[in-house]
Amino acid sequence: MPRQLLTDTHWEKLKTIMLSFSIYDKPGLRQTVEGIFYRLRVGCPWRDLPVAFGKWNAVYKRFNAWSLQEKLRGIFQALVIEPDLEWLFIDGSIIKAHQHSSGGAHENPTAIGKSVAGNTTKIHMAVDAGGLPIQFSITGGEVHDCKEAPEFVA
Template sequence: MPRIMLTDEYWLKLSRLLLETGRVYNKPEHRMTLEGILYRMRVGCPWRDIPSAFGDWNTIYRRFNLWSKKGVLLQLFTALKQSPDFEWEFIDGSIVRAHQHATGASTHESESIGKSRGGNTTKIHLAVDSYGLPIDFLLTGGEVHDSKAAPELIACLPDADFVVADKGYDSELIRELVRKKNGKPVIPRKSNSKVGNADIDWCLYKYRHLVENAFARLKHYRAIATRYDKLARNYASTLALAYCMMWLPM
């Protein structure tokens, strides 16, 4: 039997939330289906190579695809983040390589895969709370600069006392967006800035490693560290499930 990830306590919590979405029926095989999805996410194998102990691979894939299409896993992530600490919010972006099998989706919409120096890449733009737990994210092509995606990400975030980011977010537009949401931006200016960094809280800025730690935990999952999903919504659902695993012990 392959290693599993869900204890009885975790499954009880997840199964209740799955039923509350109103989009999932109460079926006993759902636990092993979810274990199969987590196995594939952890090891990064093709769907066909999921061990038969979890059930038929095609059933697992079709259920994942259906849940992704209905937004079930994103709803699960939203339901689990019940008590974030919004005193501090940390934002950052991280590039992941897209496998050659991730390209070529037969859709007319953007699949959040772009060309950058590293080839076909996707960028995860992530926000975490004061404890380093994920609170929101979005996907773009890997060539999109952090500062370009920041306005959309910040607009989705709850109001916080401080929003902390690195020099990649050095923009007066971004600072003004944070101030409009009653927060204080802690974003260092670049070395050629005439304003300088006398107003930066460097003690608070040191805690920016919390968002880097969240990315490190995410990339323990090989299906996230390398993108194999053709559809952006399926990759986003994989990310949402990884965030759920970070919130489950809370």
């Protein structure tokens, strides 16, 4: 069994928040969430997710559906409680996108831009004085941090 991230206390708090976003408390919900956390922490492909978390395709479908419905962003914002705004730190990280990641025909806009390194995405994040994330945005890799900073300090 792979190492899990959530304690029982943390899970109960997170489950309450998830229920408020119309995520149903199905029998395998905790294992699905643990599978998502495991995949994000380790960085493995979805197909290599350990069987202990359930079928990889089911975990992927839940993650994808919650992402498209903005439920994960809402959960993130619900977890930000009383940030210490004495200091606000803003930084961005560039992630190289797969060569086939853009150009598909769909109506949803993608946050993939062209840069010297090819297709890239950039995660802009603001953290409080304690280093806890309080806000983020995802843009194309060519967008400079100072373009996103006004949204974080407003």
